[in-house]
Structure formats: C-alpha cells, structure tokens
Amino acid sequence: MDSQIKHIHQQLVDKKISCTALIQQKLNALKENTNNTVNSLLDDLALHLAAKVDAKITNGDTIGLLEGIPFGIKDVYMLQGTYATASSNLLKNYKSPYTATAIQKLLNAGAIPIVKENCDSFGHGSSSENTIFGAVKNASNPDLVGGGSSGGSAVNVAKDYTIFSIGGDTGGSVRQPAGYNHVYGLKPTYGRISRYGLMAYASSTDCVGPIAKSVEDIRIVLNVMSGKDVKDQTSITSSEISEEAIKTLSEFKTLKGLGKIGYFKNFIENDAIDSKIKADFLTAIEKIKAKGIQVKALDFFKSDILVSTYYTLAMAETASNLSRLDGSNYGNRIEDKNLKESYAITRSENFSEETKRRIVGGNQVLSQGFSDEIYLKGLALRDAISENFENDFKEVDIILSPVTPNTPPKIGDSLKDPHAMYLSDAYTVGFSLGQLPTLTIPQGTDTGLQITAAKNNDELVLKFANFLKDTI
Template sequence: MQSQIKHTQSQIKHIHQQLVSKHISCVDLVQQKLDLLKQNSNGSVNALLDTYALELAQAVDAKIAKGENIGLLEGIPFGVKDVFMLQGTYTTASSDFLKQYKSAYTASAIQKLLDAGAIPIVKENCDSFGHGSSNENTIFGAVKNAQDETLVAGGSSGGSAVNVAKDYTVFSIGGDTGGSVRQPAGYNGVYGLKPTYGRISRYGLMAYASSTDCVGPLAKSVEDIRIVLNTISGKDIKDQTTYDSSQIDETTLENASGIKAVGYFKNLLENDAMDPTIKADFMDSLEKLKAKGIQVKALDFLDADTLVSTYYILAMAETASNLSRLDGTNYGNRINAENLIESYAVTRSENFSEESKRRIVGGNQVLSQGFSDEIYLKSLAIRDKISADFEGFFQDVDIVLSPVTPGLPPKVGDSLKDPLAMYLSDAFTVGFSLGQLPTLTVPKGTATGIQITAAKTEDERVLQFAHLLEETL
C-alpha cells in the first residue's frame, strides 16, 4: 500500500513553484537570504557572494519574464563550505594561510550546480582545512549552534549546517572526511549526506584525507538531498576515483519494501562516552522499527577507541602529505626569514592553527622511519578489516543504524581544552568513512539524530530508509 504519510516538504520544489508563478522574484529571494546572512549572530559566514549572486538572479528573472522554462534548481540560493574552489572568490579554508587566496577555477560539484542554474550566495565558515569536530578552529571565530548559541555547531561543516537550519540557504555543500557533514547536521537538526566515496567528484575540494574525503549536501528534507545528489553525482575525468552512478528517482524512495533487516553496533552503545539519553532514545527508535515488522540485529564491531585511532592515524598521515604543498612559495601567506629553510619554517608555524599543526606533526610522526611499519601500516590493515567486516554485515542486514554522536553538542570553548574528547565525538562516524559507505544523518530519533548506512553504491537505499524512518519516528 502506498504510504499516506506526508514527508518533510521539499524547499527546492516549493521555491521553484514560487519563482515560476511569479509569487517572488529571484532577485528578491536572493536579497532576502543575503540580508539574513548579514544579520546572523551564529558566525556561519566567511564571505558573501552578493554582487555575483544578484547578477545570476537577474538573469533568472529575465528568463521567467520572457516566458522561458527554468530548471528545478535554477535560481535556488545555496551555500558553499569555504574549502571549495569557486573561480574569482576567496577560498580561505578558514585559515591564516589562505585568507587572501582567490580560486583560479571552480570545483566540479559546484560547477554542476552552476550549470543547473543554482546560485551560490555565501562561502561558509568551517574548521580550518577541515580539522575539527566543533567548528571552533577557524580564524573567523567559532560557529554557534542554530538552536542554542552557547553550544558548538559541530565541525568541520558547521557553517553549512547552521545556514540550512536557519533557512539562510536552501541547501549547502559541505565536505565530509570523518563525519564533517553528518555530525554538524545532527547537532543542528538537518539532513546531511556522506555519499559513497567516488560518487561525487572531489576535484576543487581542498584535500584533507584524500582516501575518505567526500562532497556532501545538507538540506531540510530527504527530497532536497536527492535532487542535489542527482545533480552533482557522476564520473569526472579530473578525479580518477569517481564512477558513473544512476539517477535516484523520486518514486523509488517511497518503496522501502526490500528493507527487511537493520543492524546496530551493540558494543559501541556500551562505550563510557555514550550519553544515556541518546542511547535510550536510539534503542526506543529500534523498538518502533521492530513494531513495523523490521528485523533488528545486534552486530559486534571494532571498539570506538580502535575506530577513532585508526581513522586519525590515516587522516593525519594524509593531511601531512596533502598540506606539505603549503609553504608560501606558490600560494598562501608567505613570511620571509633569513634563509629559505627558515622562511618555510616560519611560514608554516605562523599560518597553521594549533589543531592543524597537531595533525601535521602527528601525520609526519606516523609516516616516519621506525614508526610507519608499527603504526601506519597496521592502521591500513585494520582499515581493510573494517571493509571486510562491512561486506559481512551487509549480507545479514540491509541497513546499519547508529546514533550520529555519542554525546550532546559541547559548550563553545570546551572542545579546545580537550582535543581527545573532540576526536572521540567522531566515534560513530569514522567507521563508515573508512569503509567508504553512503551514510545519512536524519534529524530524528535522538537529540543529535540517527545515522543510516548502506553498502557501497547503495545511496538510494539510504534515502529510501530515511523515508521509512520519517514514517516510523
């Protein structure tokens, strides 16, 4: 029987209808959003793209005035995390190093949105180079939670999540390496997707850890996630890890009848860091699924400490390698000293944040002679085991469910005092990153949402189950 439940309304479709029927002009729509972004007290803005956005909006209004058809995304205002290239705009990565850097080209995912007529209106505050889980590691000041400004927004795509939650943007494009879209989505009560690794091109996204970096949309409905995902997915000759993927049709999302069994990681819920209310709410959500006839299976996974350690060893190694290009020679803020070696040292010491330096030093340590065999290669082996474990799990279950975070959003300032606690807040997100699996934060079920994960390339199944979860919870 077709579900009669009304799902969260698509803002993209609603605004599209308003534009087509001339209830609102595109210029007025964009100006309203820009005004809200100017006034915001959450610290989510690095730069407004006002002149550029209003020019694009005028072109959309001109098309409508001539009676021409416009595409579904045409004229829709969106936000861009400030680690994506957009030609001619400052792309700072919220860092001192690149605060004067202007993009020479446009990232593939952003270009696809431009080609579809969507309008970028803001470069969004984020943790510097994606390093952080609280969005406090930024030269522009901490991003504050959309629901309570005394709390962090989550990182590293905190600005993107807040702008969607506050309706400053219709959707935003973030980057997710170990949970950087999903965790702030959970903290701010919006949907955030980390697609299957390689589904969306990383070309033009500043690399943090290349083997887990993903481009991901944040929005207020499953339908808007689907529309944006379809637009930005696909093979890209500029990114060899990309693959061809088929479009996800809206009608297929209503049919989750093929999903019979869900699994959850029982041992992760028993971790000391687990907030009792999040655990209780999550278990209650599982009971509601059981009542709908869905089989729920407890799975035994690696412990949280192993997952977090493995992820951070590999991520730090990759970021040390990726950021070695930043020495002030070709781009970035150069500081001259007595000689070349000193110039490199001072430039990197002064321009990287404490958290970025922590990760670069850690990465160089695990890659160094005498340590790489013991630490780095061992982590690669654990990563292979994680992938094999997931293959086994998905022979038994169709979906894996988990909380998004073990705890509630911390107060602004607390995470800076305790980096280890910040790393442990990623306990539920990093495993799926290491497995390169599609994972969606749904803002239901617990105070910081529930995470839906499926096997590789099964992004459609994740969205299908999100609809089922909306009906159930």
C-alpha cells in the same frame, strides 16, 4: 518537511516571488546573522545570476528545478574568482583560480551560490571553533558549538539562510554538524561525487556532501553533483535516483534484499554514550521492531580502535596534502634569513594549533621507524573494517546508529580537550573508512540517527530515511 527546492521553484514559475528579491532576502539575513557562519558573501555574483533567472521568467522561458535556488558552499571549495580561505590565516587572501566540479555542476543547473561558509580550518576539527572567523554557534543554542567541520553549512541550512549547503565529509564533517543542528546531511558513497576542487584533507575518505531540510532536497542535489569526472580518478559512474524510488513504503521488507536492519551493540553498550541518547536510540529500535522489521545486533570494532585508525591515516594524509602550503605557491609568505627558515616560519605562524598538531602527528606516523609499526598497521585495520562491513551487509540491508555519543559541547570545551573532540567522531569515522553511503536524519535522538548501507546503495539510504519519517 516537504521539498523547499520544489516549493521555491513553483513560486518563481508562478511569479509569486522574484529571484532577485529571494536572493537579496537571503543575503540580508546572512549579513545580520550572529552565528558566525559567513566567511564571505557572494553578493555581486549572486545578484547577477538572479537577474538572469528573472529575465528568463519574464521572457516566458522554462527554468530548471534548481534554477534560482540559493545555496551555500563550505569554504574549502574552489569557486573561480572568490575567496577560498579554508578558514585559515595561510589562505585568508587566496582567490580560487577555477571552480570545483561539484560546484560547477550546480552552477550549470542554475543554482545560485550566495556564501562561502565558516568551518574548521582545512576541515581539522569537530566543532567549527578552529577558524580565524570565530566559532560557529549552534542554530538552537548559541552557547553550544555548531559542530564540525562543516558547522557553518549546517547552521545556515537550519536557520534558513540557505536552501541547501555543500559541506565536506572526511570522518563525519557533514553528518555530525547536521545532527547537532537537526537537519539532513549525507556522506555519499566515496567517489560518487568528484573531489576535484575540494581542498584535500584525507584523500582516501574525503567526500562532497549536501545538507538540506528534506530527503527529497538531498536527492535532488545529489543527482546533480554525481558522476564520473576525468579530473578525479577516484570518481565513479552512478545511476540517478528517482523520486519514485525513495518514496515511503508501508513495509520495509518490500524495499530490497533481506528487509533487516542492524546496529552495533558495542556502540550502544559503550560507557561513553550519553544515557539519553542511548535510551532514545533503543526506543527508536523498538518502534522499528513494532513495524514487523527484523533487527539484528552486530559485533564491530571498539569505537576507540575506529578513532585511532581513522586519525592515524587522516593525519598521515593531511601531512602529505598540506606539504604544498609553504607560502611559495599558495598563501601568505613570511620572509626569513633563508628559504628553509621562510618555510618554517610561514607554516608555524599561519597554521592553527590543531592543523599543526595533525601535521606533526602525520609526519610522525610516516617517519622512518614508525611507518611499519603505525601507518601500515592502520592500513591493515582499515581493510579489516571494510571486510567486516561486507560481511555485515550479507546479513542486513541497513545499519542504524547514533550520530554522536554525546550532545553538542559548549563553545570552548573542545579546544581545551582535543582528545575528547576526536572521540566525538567515534560513531562516524568507521563508515568513512568503509567508504559507505551514510545519512544523518534529524530524528530518534537529540543529535539524530545515522543510516548506512553498502557501497553504491545511496538510494536505499534515502529510501529508508523516508520510511523512518513515518515510523519514529
């Protein structure tokens, strides 16, 4: 699909549509939608900003490429004056006192936020069922989950309710729902986009990520949000990616480096992978080979080790990050006979079962007698995983993988079996631990393919995605 952003921009410039009419159309569609993607509509703000864009066009002023483009925001981002609920009981009445850096950059470019989107509470889940607003329903089949934790964001893009949406990816929370709903979803290199104003889940892997219907729209939004931020010490300086740089090339060997791709054979030889996803992935590999591209099977950590390592560290970090949510400074406070009991009942009553499971698990991991045995071992494994990636990218330019081992489950199934839900992240969490740029594309298997490159090689990921559009 060609760039929707560029198409709408041209329509606005040519006065074929008004920005106000466009925004109202999207708001009406969101109001009527039955996929449970909406936590709150930003009607007043969106229409106010649209009127400003229309006034500029009427006056003959030049508008920017993103000016007037409607987008959605996963409800874990701050947008001053709007609700930031994290789909939780604890923060259901909380209003943002400031705006996240990534969102502010989009506002500065003229993009118009129209909706705060449903998600797993605090990002805790892989199905967007762990939410006070009701389970997000898949864009193709409402009996299936929308994926998570950025399920509302992915479904809104897939259903054309938003032109793009901003999700958050900790262990696959942009990539997996993008795969479930057949759209593009990017987890950039860790630190490329500031995390300031994103509610922290696991600070060492949290990434701001765009979801859209084309590689070009991903590129446009990524460029706007990227950059060093004094408010986030983990943020990094990065170069802008040009449209010319990612255009489709006829031969992958002309891209960069060795012109080889790799895949992890233990992902594909795993007993847990769906037979059709496996067969489709291997077919995609053969089509790539037919283009004369070298493909190398790589050894990697077993998927259960990746999942265990990720959840050990992620639970530890979320237990620490959510310790501030006690009803005193944030959220709905429930009074009891003393301060300690007030803290206890506030957190017990307002956190979901999944969030409590992760906090308890994290506190266990960090507790005396367990931290050396479990947490420090997890840190050592993460270092080993990163070293493995460094060695792999000396041999190949791109690693290709399925996004998920299975197709989307039915709504309700994940809640019955949290362990199965964790294992659905088996193919995404490793790249999060390595802090690598990874893109889901809606091709190759029923839940798409995942393209990964070495750190700071986001451009190469987008370039190869364009290459695959004409290859598989």
